[in-house]
Amino acid sequence: MSALHGRVLHASRLSLTRFAASKLCPSCQCLQVRKFQCITGMGRRLSQVELTSKRYPKLKRGPFATLTDADVSSLERLVSGRVITDKSDLDGYNTDWLRTVRGASTIVLRPKTTEEVSAIVSYCHDRGLAVVPQGGNTGLVAGSVPVFDEVIISTQLMNNIISLDEVSGTLVCQAGCVLAALDDHVAQRGLTMPLDLGAKGSCHIGGNLATNAGGVRLLRHGSLHGSVLGLEAVLPSGEVLDCMSTLRKDNTGYDLKQLLIGAEGTLGIITKASILCPQRPNVVSVALLGCANFQGVLDIFRETKTKLGEILSAFEFMDTASMEMIGENLRLINPISASPFYVLIETGGSNKEHDEEKLSALLEGLMEKGKAMDGTLATDTTKIQAIWGLRERMAEGLLHDGYCYKYDVSLPLPSFYQLVEDMRERVEGSAKRVVGYGHIGDGNLHLNVTSSEYSQHTMDLIEPFIYDWVANYKGSISAEHGLGFKKRDFIYHSKSPSAVALMKQIKNLIDPKGIMNPYKLLPSK
């Protein structure tokens, strides 16, 4: 009797969480511990990923020193007990999230304070050892992993939240704080982080800043260049650059932090940040709409901006290939009928009745005019998360196909989807799938091609075709992912030679020995 009692009366919130969260990794049926992390790894084992030095035989190692046992001892003294040299533990740090490149570093250092970072970098600078700063290692252009044997400096243990001013919304924290943890922290005070992306459960704020991460809320909060109030970083010499500030307005001299934001760790390692957090909306709703063609997507965008105005907080699109992929690979259900294109609209406001009125008017109008063929509206958290899951788990889903050729471009809206159609035609027969989705509200397309194994033939069909196509329309070859290792040689497709020349001068000025994250961002020639 007591057993029955216990079973029937257990807190249903808990049972619901267990049921809803019992996601089994589709490929190996192990429990998915966190989003993006399956215990045994998705398909390809880390050690099976080809070494970068082998995949790119023409790439030469820079004139850096090689790590000796004496170096390891000295570094161990600087970060006692927080050094990893065990081969079996290094694979995760050496391999990128997409499992497309693998470096050969033999050491990972895990400092806790800015002083430790400064000491490590000074040492490496004096010795001429190359270093690579690493946050959550969720970057998509291989910018956070070594190419050869660079010393990995991880911000994993620099995860202190230093202060939060509720009145001004200013958050001060170390660079190794995980974005989702920061969001949870500020949410308790009615605030929100000014950025949100699929990798939030794993990425570090330092990495977000270094890559000037975009994400799904850029439409509403703008870029990090506007939200960051101050930074502290360690320069390649080991010197600490203090640009920390909690002031909203401070026009006193060159704004150096802007140089570091988006520099992808090539000018210094960000150790602290001061970020302006906006008010968290009280009421959030998400609508998913299906429409017949790409022009429909653009029409919906215009209507949405007009009717929703200031409460619009995200506007994303997906094509039918994306929805099919997410259904096949992650078994996520499409809540509406199959459509050629899907639009996800999120609103975030302060007044429930006002927002509902605006949203109802918009959605009814779109249905009546036939702009939307079908759709659903979610106001309860479970359904909102489920709909967002369709869009946020795209990158994860694509990995299940095998190898993912990932592209992230900015294009003028009229020609936006043409690229996907042209690419589909071009790689026909040489690829498993071509999907197009992304932050259409920002003119940012994520185009992905997949095949079961890496194929040089497929790669040659895609590159430089895609970059030439984008350059032709004066778009950006990397809207938000950055250049990292993979796209650096295509920088000229989007930046003029004079601009790149000045970038190189700045790099030489700040990092004359070139030890800070070499082989990244700037072109090899």
Place this chain on the structure above:
Amino acid sequence: MSGLRVLVGCKRVIDYAVKIRVRPDKMGVVTDGVKHSMNPFDEIAIEEAVRLKEKKLASEVIAVSCGPPQCQETLRTAMAMGADKSIHVEIDLATYEKMSPLHVAKLLSKIAQDNKVDLILLGKQAIDGDCNQTGQMTAALLDWPQATCASSIEKTNGDIKVVKEVDGGLETVKVKLPAVVTTDLRLNEPRYATLPNIMKAKKKPMEKKKPVDYGVDIDPRQKVVSVEDPPTREAGQKLDNVQDLVTKLKEQGLLTS
């Protein structure tokens, strides 16, 4: 064969994903400004009722909710999912907070009789109260059979065959109609309300009633003495090796030798 008339109870509760906070006066939890939605088990009940209608086994689905005016949103959601009409039994917030399952059961049994209902589908429990009593009490008041914690429902001539989730596994029962069935998690996956249906729901009828219309006395029979947070979980200790673990267990008196 005429279809069943189905009554579904829908409770408006604090959204399952919201972090619950105890009120400073320790007499309840904070509900003001907090996101609410339909009790997940009730969503499952509505879904099952709508599926019965789609299989032409049910002819009408009536959603009912008791409480303050905001309950009407919950009923609109129910109608957007496919309920034909709804009944809102309006009760002011202060009185509503003191209601217990017996009051609801009395109301539901009267509504069922008034509307000549053949099947009452309820969530097995609400995620706020966790009482798991309303379904059972309603059946007793009506003197109808009950099948609780259903993970599958099948209609067979004048009866229904229900698979119940019990401690030992699954129990299958055959129940004569009219009956009360309460839903468990694995019964179905509730559908998303599509926009065309959301728009249609605005035109579906919603009756407004009061407890006095059913002759039900909802005076509170229980008094809340206090509401408190559970004791905070203390941090665990990280140990370096098995020897330390054994030592610590011995220190705590958890090991004999």
